[in-house]
Amino acid sequence: MNSPRLAARALILHDNRLLLxxxxPGEHDDLWxxxxxxVERNASLPDNLKREIHEETGLTIAVGTPCxxxxxxxxxDRFHQVDIYFRCTITAGTLSDDWQDPEAVVTRRRFFCRNEMDALRFKPDSLPEVxxxxxxxxxxxxxLLVKPSQPMKGGA
Structure with a gap:
């Protein structure tokens, strides 16, 4: 059995809105x-997270504490992933619809108010509370891993 995959994720609140x-591609699914x-080997979790955030959003961040x-x-298929979320702040950049993820993974990025989360499909379920x-x-x-066609608990 393979070890669980490790990922680092950012919780970025800006003007009381959460970046998701x-x-x-092509707005195929509404999961946020x-x-x-x-994470890549031989780099710290914060360094991996800074790289991922810049690739996906064009933003530069400061990584805070795990939350x-x-x-x-x-x-x-025995897939297992562990995500470690960090509280982060933006130090440079702004979101732009023109930004292109160099790996073509993230196609949309947006800030959401807390009340918008009630009508949004998202993972993990505890995201807004945290x-x-x-x-x-x-x-x-x-x-359970949620596939695009599966119904979601979080928000919908």
Whole structure:
């Protein structure tokens, strides 16, 4: 069995709005998540996160403290990922519809108000509670991997 995949993700609140990304070309699916991605060997989690955020959004960030550990898996193919979320702040840049993810993974990026999250499909389920909380580190138990055609619990 392969080890779980490790990813770093950013919770970025700017003007009390949360930055989320969509990684489905052509608006194929409406699932949103916090920006970030898989870690590369021989680089720290914060360094990996800075690289991923710049690739996906064009923003430069300062990485703060961890605030959430989330696990998800697909028992059918034994896929298992552990996401570590960090509170982050923007230090340079602004979102632009013209920005192109060099890896062509993220196709849309946008800030959402807390009340907009109620009508939004997102993962993990605890995302808004953690993002707008001032508490310490949270842990989400193992969630099933959601495929684009599956119904979502979070927000919808």
């Amino acid at each position: 990304v969509n990684a489905f 998540c916090a920006p970030g991605g898989g 959430l550990i989330n696990e998800f898996h697909n028992p059918d 993002a707008w909380s001032t508490s310490g580190l949270s842990y989400d138990p193992l969630e």
